[in-house]
Amino acid sequence: MTTTYKAASATSAGAGAFRESVREFSTFVQSERQTVPAFRVVFGTFLSLTGIGIGFGLLYVLLRLAR
């Protein structure tokens, strides 16, 4: 069983100028780009996989040389 709590909503929140600036900030945060761009995530993943590839490649070469 869950309960509901007294919520601080944008309509009831704040005193005076602060209430207005918090509302503006909320709008700014909502309008900001949703999340980290997908491209950056794909590129980051690509770089990580490249690192793993280079790591395994180097390890393979070193083990061959060490035979």
Next chain:
Amino acid sequence: MTFLGHPTIKKWIAHSGEWASFLVFTGFGLLRGDLVKNDSTHMFDNGYHPRYLLGWVVAGLTLGLCRMLAGRYAKAEARGILSTPDYVKNYRKMLSTAIEDLATSSGCDKKALEEFEDSLLLAIADTVLYYRKATTFFAPQVTCSLMTPNPLPAEYENSLWLEEDGFTNLACVLTIEKASRQELDIPAGFALPVYDPESTMRDKNLFGAPRAFVTHEYEVVNFTLLPIGHRHRSSWPVFKRTVRYFWTQWRTLWSFAAFPLMDKGKSVGVVNVHYRWIRILGKNPELLIDFLLPFLSILGYIHSQKEKRGEDRP
């Protein structure tokens, strides 16, 4: 700033170097550690070149360097997010208006103080949401709740969170007074025990809000489903029940931070910020906490002023 000069890209390049050197260092050490050991035995012999040992050490040093650089670029990335002109402009406006309203708060009635509290909770939740939106691939809703100390309810003896024989040593319980949104999916009658700081059980306070309330220090739990390093002196059964509770809440709560609200050196409550992803305050929480502290300080003062005016609890 060029594409490759961006801290995020630099961070990822450092991470890729970290992966590569980690694989070479651990892989070669585990598979051909005998050669490294042989080199270390004969390294001072005349005309002997300990190439395997040197290569292995270089891989280890590269791993350490890449780790350090990745951390440094992650910090630079966070600093960049928290210093964008639009954010700074909005934050500065919020802070200056909060200070203006604080200056006139002594003449405010309880309702106005209550609304001021609400706005501060929203400001804290939105500041964290702004930061996390810029650093994660998807950003779940951030919730900020205010927990306040209350007298013990009679039925609390059977509480899930209570240590054995802990009831007699309780100072108060922390209950949620309000939150930045309504649907928290938290059980009815949710209350966390706070043991008397003078009793023998003072070190057994549970991690999160109770410990923040007693120690006056913030606490960040980066992954609630595996809260490694947060048990401290809680007994094993209580810790196990707590982790089990977090597993039942996996749809809404993966990480949280608890900040004590202080007024004149005393704890008057705790602010919890949580959301459904790991690391609520990111990898470098100090940077974000610097931005939250002014609001937390104001909230502590406003809350105690409200209490002094004999606020009726809901």
